[in-house]
Amino acid sequence: MENTKDTLIELKHVKKVFEDGVTVIEDLSLEIKKGEFVTLLGPSGCGKTTILRMIGGFEKPTSGELLLNGKDISNLPPNERPINTVFQKYALFPHLNVYDNITFGLKIKGVDKKTQDEKVKKVLEMVDLEGFEKRSISTLSGGQQQRIAIARAIVNEPEVLLLDESLSALDAKMRKEMQIELKEMHKKLGITFIFVTHDQEEALTMSDKVVVMSDGDVQQIGTPEDIYNEPKNLFVADFIGESNIFNGKMVGKKLVEFGGAVFECVDDYAVDTVIDAVVRPEDVEITKAGEGRIQGEVLSCDFKGIFYVTNVKTDKAEIEIHNLKSYQIGEKVGLDLAPDSIHIIPYDTSINHYEGEITEYEPEIGLRVVFEDFSLRVPAAQIFQGCKTENGKLLDAEGKEIAWEGRKVIASFAPEDATLSDDADAGFVAGDIFNFIYMDDHYRYRVRSESEEDYIVNDEYLWNNEDHVSISVPMEKFSFELKKA
Amino acid sequence: MKQKHGFQRKQLAIPYAIFLLLFVILPLLVVIFYAFTNEDGHFSLENYVAFFRSGKTVGTLLYSIVIALVTTVICLLIAYPTAYVLSKTGLKSGDALLLLFVLPMWINFTLRITALKEILTLIEGNLAFHPFANTIICMVYDFLPFMIMPLYNTLTKLDDSFIEAAQDLGAKKHHVFLKVILPLSVPGIVSGVTMVFLPSMTNYVVLDMVYNSTFIMGSLIGSYFSAYDWHNGSVISIILLLIICLITALSSRYTEGETDGRVGAMK
Known part of the structure; x- marks a missing residue:
């Protein structure tokens, strides 16, 4: 909220109750800046698509404000918003060819034929499908349809591009390619992208800012690094990446006890504060048996291509570790943690x-x-x-x-x-x-x-x-x- | 599935195959035979020449086409908005409302027309004042459900995301309708038109009951056959058959193209 001038979209206390009485979003506030690549990330049913649809104009908030450039657009129909959407199933018009799909919006605006031709050529170049003008939609592969859907949206030069789980229908390899291409496209166009996904890896790869959602509520907003390294609560810690989560408490200044040992840490909370400690599997150090502060026995060790996943059983817990060495099952090992590898979340005393x-x-x-x-x-x-x-x-x-x-x-x-x-x-x-x-x-x-x-x-x-x-x-x-x- | 006791699934088709042979293929061959022979049993095309030479028969053909055309257009104009509204009211209540429109089909046809005749007589005093209008009213009443059903089916299957995509691209309501909904509902329109146009060309019962006229293809065939003139009756049947084949061929080409496109977009 440093420079409110750059704010493009703002949701203020938005509430959404569907006609059947189900409340999807209780009270949500969110700010999106000009030119940002923002990802709404959350499990299915968390309300992320509903937010996107409200920004696109396909749903009206039950209450609250939805501002675009400071003006309330809650009641503006979709065709009057400078926003375009790439739909989940693309929604390309089957009765029109590629050219007519892309120029659909331009024709309505009354853009002349020559400009239409130029623009179509430009966007097709951008999505790497030069010369596809005359092709019928049914002859395109999933990946090509995806690109045409993007082309059809950006040809209108919107201020905001909404992408609704747009990569989920593609196979893994194609998805990775599109992730990179979308990111490059975002840089080139300089407009705001709002992307909705349930895939955390996709969110971390592409976004400037990730909004983690659960149950109609924002859990955390931050850069991908923030979200991964400093999860605000257990939901975020668990949802984003792999993590070992321990119950523990503070036992001194920057000293925390969990898993049967005391560790130095970088977070400072009052002594006796009950906490949850989050440790990423790649941050656990495996030492020789007898060294390290926790002792355990290797339960399993699986090769994952780039690293090994080792599960170690200690007398209190089971800990997952990612590193580059393989261990024998049954091997006795020691485990240790560096202070900055422990992320502490004070226990939420408001529950129950x-x-x-x-x-x-x-x-x-x-x-x-x-x-x-x-x-x-x-x-x-x-x-x-x-x-x-x-x-x-x-x-x-x-x-x-x-x-x-x-x-x-x-x-x-x-x-x-x-x-x-x-x-x-x-x-x-x-x-x-x-x-x-x-x-x-x-x-x-x-x-x-x-x-x-x-x-x-x-x-x-x-x-x-x-x-x-x-x-x-x-x-x-x-x-x-x-x-x- | 492994076959036991020599039973094959395709054997289930035998009853229908027998039916088809006895009541469709054989009669068709008989009709074709009569249509291309003269009274002596020799091959001849003179029946066709006679058909197109006679003012009465050609006039009846044209008149039937006019009645069918007017009926179809009016049915389409009434059915399209109805089916559209029904398909957008949400599935459950839509189906219930649809039943209201389809319900008359469950009542005996003659009974319906007789009742409608009484109502029209009550309003107009004498049916003879507006015979053509009355015929059309009865035809429309009779065939409307056949137009609504296919349109309703097509429109309920029409994915909302196409409409949203059009709005998203700046389309106002009338743009959305003309550029997306209407083109995408063409398969429904085509099958509705086929189901109304062809039967109304031959529906002589309505004409007989409210018009007291025989200027329709159906009664023409009937009058020849009841006079044991198998040859001329068969000729008209063949001509009708050709018209039906032509329309079906045209429309199926159209609908196939449309559905192909839709399936492609859904992948």
């Missing part, structure tokens, strides 16, 4: 907090607290410290009666205190597994209930996305905080 209301009190059983998804029977002392019961009334430490009725309470639990079960009635709440991340010795699950609340649970067993599970937490592991009356 749920607001409820006290609705009932029974001296023998305790308080009933009703939450959106579930209700709990809580021993009164867990909410009101030092309280006692006299004649069926709840009194505080000084013997005054407590007005418990309708009091708001925040309940929370730590992910490691919860367990999952496939018996929907076993726990206090049930939901479907929304996503999960493999951590050094367990998985971290995000369970989504029917009312769209999320519950974060660490579990050592492997469940699958969309498994229906219930969550159990021992009552004493819940902590409760009273909101001020």
Whole structure:
């Protein structure tokens, strides 16, 4: 946001609810500068295509603003926007030949025939398909259709070019070529490219700026290097590239403990802060057995062409390493980490907090607290410290009666205190597994209930996305905080 | 699939093959035989000469073409917007609404025309005042579903991304329609036209019921055959057959070209 003058497109608090009531985007703000190559990256269903379609004019935001050069264009139809799109399946008109496809936009603008010819020649040169003017669309290969689709868009000299998963239909080799060509084309044209993909490698290769999205929300915006080396949260760390993720805590100034050892690191957080440490497989150093701070045994070692993938089992975890040497299975090795290879993400303390209301009190059983998804029977002392019961009334430490009725309470639990079960009635709440991340010795699950609340649970067993599970937490592991009356 | 007990899948076609032979191929041969012979059983083309010499027969042919043409154009003008709206309302309700238009096909044809006749008599007083208009109204009413169905099928299959691509390239609504939707729905138009034009050229029931006229190819054939004039009846059948072949050949060339292009773009 340094120089707002260069901002070309701005999304301000955009919300999108589809006609069937599904909210794809809750509240999203995003800024795109002139001439940038921006990639919206995320798993399918994260809302990236919806954003692209809103910029293109094919969807209207339910609320919020969509600015182009500072003007709100939310209600402008697609044909009045200086924006062109390369569609996922290209959408080349089958009844027109290459020339007529490319000049479709020019003819509508009333460009004269001579200029049309010149422009078509120029863009066909640019996409390396000189002399294809008279060819019919059905005779073109996938890669050629892709190029014609790009030519058809850029011939209109748009301010912004939108590319919707445009390379996903190509085979691997062709895709690599197109990645490089698109990047060069971007340099030559100097216009803004907005590219949507679920392929992280594609995003890292091509973009100036990557917007990592998940679940209708921006997770991180940054250069490819930033996103890879300094992931803001576990989702980004897990989604971009391979990573080893450890639970740990700070034990001193720039000293962190995880995986059974203490390491120096470059991030500084207060002592005792609970953290997640992200270590890229290529940053782990394998040493002789006995040297290094972690000891382990080689579980597997696979050749991948340029490097070996070695899995080492330590007494606490399983660690993936990429390097150039091969190891024997069963070989004892030591592992070590350089300070700058450890990326620390402070533990998100805002998770697993749920607001409820006290609705009932029974001296023998305790308080009933009703939450959106579930209700709990809580021993009164867990909410009101030092309280006692006299004649069926709840009194505080000084013997005054407590007005418990309708009091708001925040309940929370730590992910490691919860367990999952496939018996929907076993726990206090049930939901479907929304996503999960493999951590050094367990998985971290995000369970989504029917009312769209999320519950974060660490579990050592492997469940699958969309498994229906219930969550159990021992009552004493819940902590409760009273909101001020 | 391995074949056991000597059974082959193509044997399932035997019943239809027998039907085809008995009721399509043999009668066709008979018709061809009669069309090219005279009463003595000798080869002759004089029946054709007679057909094109007679003012009555040529007039009936032209009149049938006029009726079929007007019916087809009106059907197309009504069916296209209807099918377009139906195809864009979202699949489920579209299918339900389509049923409303197709439902009359389930009611007996004569019953429908009789009912329509009564309604028209009620409005006009006497059907004899506007015989041609009444014929067209009944024809359109009768054939409309056959025009809507193929158009609806084509339009629902039309990928929205073509429309979006056109808008993206600066096309206003009328551009989108004229330059993308209309050309891409040509296969539907062609099969709708084929399904309406040919039957309405021979539909003598409507003409008989509301016009009291026999100036249509169907009744011409009927009148010859009922007079045991097999030769002249067959000649007209062959002429109609040739017209049908011509139109089908033209339209299938058109539709094939169109679908090829579409498949290519979807790859």
